[in-house]
């Protein structure tokens with residue numbers, strides 16, 4: 001399960017080592033080691049991938065995890081983390097960490113928020129205290145955390161925003177990205193990605209990408225998708241960005257998604273993904289298997305002595321029966337969270353590892369078709385008529 005070893009190169013170097021159609025296989029180098037892409041990044045919101053210790057995260061073969069700037073800034077505070085040597089040292093995770101900018105949560109979790117040209121003012125969802133995120137502030141927080149891959153402050157709108165509002169959001173996102181770049185010049189420790197916005201307007205997406213490329217970043221994130229828009233519209237926007245974004249830089253689709261979302265996006269040249277879906281579903285008892293989704297709380301598993309997924313090599317599947325996993329879940333035992341999370345994350349990581357092998361062997365379409373057959377209803381959503 002250990003990733004292949006690579007000659008370490010300058011952090012920020014991205015090696016594109018194979019393509020199949022538009023799908024890419026690469027290696028991204030960071031100060032904490034290299035990442036084989038396509039990659040799925042488990043979410044460790046407040047400095048912990050919920051229910052898992054670093055040993056578990058290593059054992060499932062995760063190469064990079066994500067931390068949330070908004071949460072870590074409010075509690076325990078980025079200064080406190082910095083005094084402990086940064087987030088890697090604090091949480092004892094020695095591989096790469098990506099952090100978001102915190103802007104998304106400042107908007108979605110805060111009871112009061114106000115945006116101006118200078119940044120986002122918000123109230124803490126914990127104690128109501130007032131705070132301000134400026135482009136420079138979010139860079140400073142992420143530097144305090146010791147992030148390997150940092151995000152600039154951006155303006156992310158929900159689905160259905162008008163073209164005028166979307167264009168304004170792109171302009172402000174570009175201004176803020178330029179300020180973040182100035183605060184964190186090329187060569188500083190930690191890579192800085194630009195975030196492409198533009199809602200579901202492909203021409204705004206393209207303009208956003210070109211403006212960010214003029215500034216120059218170590219990679220390009222795609223934000224503001226999977227926010228409620230139809231699947232085919234997400235794909236249309238990803239396809240529009242593929243020929244625009246530079247081949248020699250990694251691409252990260254933020255907050256996505258389901259297995260099929262990820263596989264379809266890989267087909268349009270995306271390299272990196274994160275989502276709370278596998279861990280959140282694990283805690284809800286919804287488990288992904290090679291035979292489709294399993295709801296482990298169902299009575300039919302009460303005396304089922306087979307493994308959850310005989311094709312899965314994770315600790316949970318190697319060791320326990322469905323009957324035991326169901327018992328833990330219905331008894332609300334804490335071990336259920338850990339075992340289910342180990343399995344679901346292994347499923348997502350196995351999938352992207354399989355995708356990488358398929359790309360390198362020139363059989364990606366066939367590989368993806370196997371998953372489409374597993375989720376036939378969801379797959380129809382990608383082929384819906386244009387809206």
Ligand SMILES: [Zn+2]
Nearest residue numbers: 312314317343
């Ligand atoms: Zn498993």
